[in-house]
Amino acid sequence: MAEVAGERPGPDGSAGAAGYVAALNRLKNWTGVSFRTLERRAAQSGEVLPRTTITNALGRDRLPSADLVAVFVRACGGTDAEVEAWLDVRRALAVAPSAEVPARREGPAAESPPPVYVPVILGRPRRGVLVALAAATAVGTAAGILGVAFLKSTAGEPARAENDRVPPTRSAPASAPAAPPQVTAVEKAVPPTARQLRRVPEGPDDAPHVVYIGDSVGVETSNALAYFVHESRTAKVLPAVRPGADLCDFLKGGPKVPGTVHDIVLISRPKVVVLQFWGRDGDRPACGADLKGARAAERQITRAAAKARIPRPKVVWVLQAPDKADRERVRRLNESVYQVVADDHGDVTADAGAPVSKHADPYEQVADSRYEWIRYVACDGLERAAPGYCPDQVTFGGLITLHQVYDDVHFCLQVTPDHRCVVVSPGAVRYARAIAVTTVRALVT
Secondary structure, eight states: OOOOOOOOOOOOOOOHHHHHHHHHHHHHHHHTTTTTHHHHHHHTTTTOOOHHHHHHTSSSSSSHHHHHHHHHHHHHTTHHHHHHHHHHOOOHHHHHHHOOOOOSSSSOOOOOOOOOEEEEEEOOOOOOOHHHHHHHHHHHOOOOEEEEEEEEEEEOOOOOGGSSSSSOOOOHHHHHHHHHHHHHHHOOOOOOOHHHTOOOOOOOOTEEEEEEEHHHHHHOOOHHHHHHHHHHSSEEEEEEEOOOOOHHHHHHOOTTSOOHHHHHHHOOOOSEEEEEEEEEEEEEOOOOSSSHHHHHHHHHHHHHHHHHHHHHEEEEEOOOOOOOOOSHHOOOOOIIIIIIHHHHTTEEEOOOOOGGGGOOOOOOOOOTTGGOOOOOEEEOOHHHHTTTSOOOOGGGOOOEOOOOOOOSSEEEEEEEETOOEEEEEEHHHHHHHHHHHHHHHHHHH
């Protein structure tokens, strides 16, 4: 696509980080090319510019990394002089005085993260999901929660005392279009309390259905997803998730799952289908974690909708969190499978992995942070406002624990001998919120 008429946008530091990101958005819009084209241009120059990374960077009011800015401006056709101009403005903003923050408490620097309160969900894997899906049209979602409490987790790593401050509150970039009110409500919702997770509010009786199909991570995040979507009053979430399942299980059927993707869609008649699959089985890629499996899922959804005589549901592919053992595996899965299939079929992706990656660290920006794994992350403003999430806000304004020491994948901090998760980390809530934002947007736009 040719560049649009008018003067080429330049860097703008007059409105802080938000204004700078807004200027990057104007440059991208002026260039008139897609994120996929920018990624391809960068690759042709021997550089890397993942679509998901730049999309996330242009959707925040935080300064992108210098490397990312340089590659992005060059992909937009910028000269070396233009790149240096953008970097000059970024450097000036990076050293500018930040907004006031609460005074640091007196006392010695902490040597490990403070106790972090996390929700405890006592329950067991659901049974008869297809029956529940059919019954949910009358009685709502079967949450499957037997009880919720709050416990402390004190496992720690060395803290960086020099960063003991509360990060500034984030807001939408100045150039970002206004989001529908239902989406904004999900983005700004305070994390659910124990009582709210125990009794997930039902969606409206006449609301369309959202089917959540997934694996163990889906099990850990389904209640929080239902909470956010139901609070928006836009849909009912019908969970069809199974621990240990992969996409092939849902394509072929069998004892591990409640039915095939086709059968679940045929029975539930959803408006949106959310697909959550980690894509790894031990040290090997899981069955279906490739273009063949993803396209087969799309075909089953399309055929089921035609058989049920309903409009084809919008499909939300969940982009996965970083893999500590193999970061490139998740990059390939997200960018070369899920994103490609979504683009090919007019569907969307939900970047649920970004809020639980290094990308979410407000204190340290590193190149390619989206695929860098972390165990702890600083609380954001919403988490600090939630009772019990960040009780000690000295170090980093409070820390949440995403993963237990012996499990780098799941958002589970305590497991029973029979492999039931009884302590779900706040990372599950972050992950679910990102899915909910994309899902609600698909429902109302």
